[in-house]
Amino acid sequence: MVDWSGGNDRGPTPKKDAIWVCAARDGVTDAPIYLRNRQLAEEWIKAFLAEEVDAGHRVLAGFDFAFGYPVGFGKALTGSDDPFAVWDWFAQRVKDAPDTNNRFDLAGEINAMFPGIGPFWGNGRKQDVPHLPRKGNDRSGHGLPEKRVAEQEAKGAFPVWQLAGAGAVGSQVIMGLPMLARLRAEFGRALRVWPFEAPDAPIAIVEIWPSLIAKAVTATMPEGQIKDAHQVALLAQTLSRLPPARLEAMLDVPCTTEGSILGLDQVRLLEEVAMAPATPPPLKNDCFAMPQGAHWTPVDEALAHLRAQLRPVTGVENLPIALAAGRFLAQDVQAARAHPPAPNAAVDGYGFAGPAEAGVQRMPLIPGRAAAGAPYPASVPQGSAIRILTGANLPVGVDTVILQEDVTATPSEIAFHGPLKKGANARKEGEDMVAGQTILTSERRLSPADLGTMAAAGIGRVAVRQRLRVGVLSTGDELRDPGAPADAGQIYDANRPMLSALIKHWDYTVVDLGRAPDDRAKLRAILDKGAADCDVILSSGGASAGDEDHMSALLEGTGSFALWRIAVKPGRPLALGLWNNTPVFGLPGNPVAAMVCALIFARPALRVLAGGSWTEPQSYQLPAAFSKSKKAGRREYLRARITDGKVEIFTSEGSGRISGLSWATGLVALDDPAQTIALGDPVTYIPFYSFEP
Numbered sequence: 001m002v003d004w005s006g007g008n009d010r011g012p013t014p015k016k017d018a019i020w021v022c023a024a025r026d027g028v029t030d031a032p033i034y035l036r037n038r039q040l041a042e043e044w045i046k047a048f049l050a051e052e053v054d055a056g057h058r059v060l061a062g063f064d065f066a067f068g069y070p071v072g073f074g075k076a077l078t079g080s081d082d083p084f085a086v087w088d089w090f091a092q093r094v095k096d097a098p099d100t101n102n103r104f105d106l107a108g109e110i111n112a113m114f115p116g117i118g119p120f121w122g123n124g125r126k127q128d129v130p131h132l133p134r135k136g137n138d139r140s141g142h143g144l145p146e147k148r149v150a151e152q153e154a155k156g157a158f159p160v161w162q163l164a165g166a167g168a169v170g171s172q173v174i175m176g177l178p179m180l181a182r183l184r185a186e187f188g189r190a191l192r193v194w195p196f197e198a199p200d201a202p203i204a205i206v207e208i209w210p211s212l213i214a215k216a217v218t219a220t221m222p223e224g225q226i227k228d229a230h231q232v233a234l235l236a237q238t239l240s241r242l243p244p245a246r247l248e249a250m251l252d253v254p255c256t257t258e259g260s261i262l263g264l265d266q267v268r269l270l271e272e273v274a275m276a277p278a279t280p281p282p283l284k285n286d287c288f289a290m291p292q293g294a295h296w297t298p299v300d301e302a303l304a305h306l307r308a309q310l311r312p313v314t315g316v317e318n319l320p321i322a323l324a325a326g327r328f329l330a331q332d333v334q335a336a337r338a339h340p341p342a343p344n345a346a347v348d349g350y351g352f353a354g355p356a357e358a359g360v361q362r363m364p365l366i367p368g369r370a371a372a373g374a375p376y377p378a379s380v381p382q383g384s385a386i387r388i389l390t391g392a393n394l395p396v397g398v399d400t401v402i403l404q405e406d407v408t409a410t411p412s413e414i415a416f417h418g419p420l421k422k423g424a425n426a427r428k429e430g431e432d433m434v435a436g437q438t439i440l441t442s443e444r445r446l447s448p449a450d451l452g453t454m455a456a457a458g459i460g461r462v463a464v465r466q467r468l469r470v471g472v473l474s475t476g477d478e479l480r481d482p483g484a485p486a487d488a489g490q491i492y493d494a495n496r497p498m499l500s501a502l503i504k505h506w507d508y509t510v511v512d513l514g515r516a517p518d519d520r521a522k523l524r525a526i527l528d529k530g531a532a533d534c535d536v537i538l539s540s541g542g543a544s545a546g547d548e549d550h551m552s553a554l555l556e557g558t559g560s561f562a563l564w565r566i567a568v569k570p571g572r573p574l575a576l577g578l579w580n581n582t583p584v585f586g587l588p589g590n591p592v593a594a595m596v597c598a599l600i601f602a603r604p605a606l607r608v609l610a611g612g613s614w615t616e617p618q619s620y621q622l623p624a625a626f627s628k629s630k631k632a633g634r635r636e637y638l639r640a641r642i643t644d645g646k647v648e649i650f651t652s653e654g655s656g657r658i659s660g661l662s663w664a665t666g667l668v669a670l671d672d673p674a675q676t677i678a679l680g681d682p683v684t685y686i687p688f689y690s691f692e693p
């Protein structure tokens with residue numbers, strides 16, 4: 001969808017009233033694109049259309065200006081009833097450069113061709129233009145209707161005659177039709193213009209009017225976004241989400257020389273589709289509610305609860321695959337074409353029609369060769385061979401390749417020892433992937449290899465979840481920023497740098513929410529800001545039920561609060577809740593407990609909120625280099641590292657000893673029941689690197 005403009009160059013920084021373009025595919029938008037002037041816009045649009053048509057896609061290209069004038073104008077201007085005659089008339093006469101154009105003069109010249117005064121009016125310049133009145137009321141006797149039928153039906157639409165003043169559209173029609181005329185010339189039969197022609201071509205050009213969905217635009221406008229950008233994006237998304245039959249019905253209108261506005265008789269449907277949220281619905285208020293009881297919740301039960309209750313909270317966007325590594329797929333991905341797309345050589349050598357018999361084989365060598373990207377254009381006669389290089393498509397008549405190292409060649413003949421199976425050293429079409437095959441599934445985190453796989457399968461863009469924004473917050477009056485002066489009653493905020501780095505390592509966006517003092521009003525203000533800026537908040541401290549546990553107290557007031565007493569060591573309660581619909585994970589303040597709870601509980605939870613599948617960290621059974629007896633009831637995580645193939649644990653289990661986290665390379669997990677571990681017994685070791693995003 002294109003939001004066109006009749007004005008001058010708008011400069012390098014994105015602004016309103018410039019040209020904005022946005023593409024949507026399968027209901028998901030690309031990022032809106034700012035184009036500062038018409039010259040750049042025309043270039044961009046041409047390149048975009050050419051690329052999409054080359055890729056075999058169909059494009060519904062909408063432009064927000066009238067494709068025709070009120071009935072009678074074209075005939076009077078050009079002598080013809082063909083609406084394209086008006087397009088060509090303007091294309092021949094409009095002079096356009098980023099900072100100057102002749103639209104007012106041209107409108108005056110047209111007015112001079114009609115009786116009376118008008119129909120065009122409005123002049124954005126200081127200087128008067130011959131035959132162009134400044135006011136609409138100054139016109140009379142020009143004999144043309146004020147509005148097209150479409151504008152009579154579209155409430156609030158401006159007439160095409162008005163060239164200047166707030167809301168005027170006349171200029172962008174004059175400055176737009178020549179561009180459309182050039183697109184027609186450029187794309188020929190591949191482009192059809194609705195409703196003058198049936199839209200049965202790769203490109204269908206349609207007239208749009210974003211104000212049709214004005215209510216939805218206002219209702220869904222993100223803060224700080226430029227309205228023009230949001231408007232084209234929302235309209236593109238809306239049209240792209242329409243069921244094909246509804247779009248087809250929308251396109252089915254009578255053809256007149258005036259043109260029409262797409263969706264004019266389907267405003268309710270468009271509004272409805274436009275209002276359907278692009279971001280998933282918020283989590284339910286009771287999503288953290290655990291069955292009540294005096295018992296401590298086992299770790300596995302707590303994890304199962306998170307897994308069952310959490311949903312993705314981020315929107316979906318289309319990204320070029322090169323930018324999509326680390327993102328979670330929002331849809332399954334199908335191969336756009338076969339890989340390999342055609343049978344080709346797997347080695348450098350000589351191609352012929354196989355098989356080859358046992359014993360010495362001699363074959364005449366035909367001139368020429370087949371190379372990757374330079375296929376041999378003719379067929380190879382039965383019994384002859386041709387020079388062929390790795391990746392070259394097999395020429396007609398070739399299905400087998402002999403490795404060059406196994407061949408004695410002269411300029412006219414090759415000799416080698418058979419036998420060789422038919423099809424040897426050749427790759428079959430689609431042997432790796434066939435077109436249409438699902439190659440990657442939704443919720444997968446895209447790896448570097450996935451980008452390669454998608455590229456090979458002909459995929460240029462992919463629908464992924466927006467990056468999760470995680471707010472990180474520390475709480476407590478005793479905290480000071482690292483490196484700042486601190487007295488003996490104060491300690492340094494260790495959790496925020498630690499948790500922030502963890503979030504960054506998991507490839508989410510960190511939003512630093514700072515430190516909150518033990519003050520309810522201040523914490524409330526920080527939560528308000530955090531909920532507005534983030535998809536989820538990770539806080540530490542103040543999460544129990546004590547006097548200074550303000551996080552718990554505030555969350556309690558939301559009706560969504562749950563204090564999870566999990567049977568885990570280290571770890572005190574986890575405080576969970578929704579602050580203005582944004583999930584809050586209140587981790588224990590104690591750094592070791594904060595880290596362990598982040599790894600065990602927050603990691604999989606954030607992954608699901610970000611649109612990923614639930615995963616468990618990879619663990620290994622290794623002999624213990626320690627002995628220990630453990631009571632029943634709690635899952636214990638010990639700071640551990642591997643020495644000589646055995647797992648040793650940190651000397652102290654004191655959960656304040658943060659240095660033990662640096663000493664360790666992973667955790668030992670001791671299961672809930674009582675157990676006695678002797679030297680050499682197998683224990684479960686989870687390396688830190690297993691807590692992957």
Ligand code: AMP
Pocket residue numbers: 474475476478479491492493494495496540541542543544588589590591
């Ligand atoms: P709390 O959960 O707020 O009662 O805190 C538990 C313990 O963790 C107390 O000793 C706090 O001083 C300490 N603590 C809380 N937040 C942090 C932090 N960000 N960095 C280091 N220690 C902390």
Ligand code: MG
Pocket residue numbers: 475476477541542548589
């Ligand atoms: Mg505290």
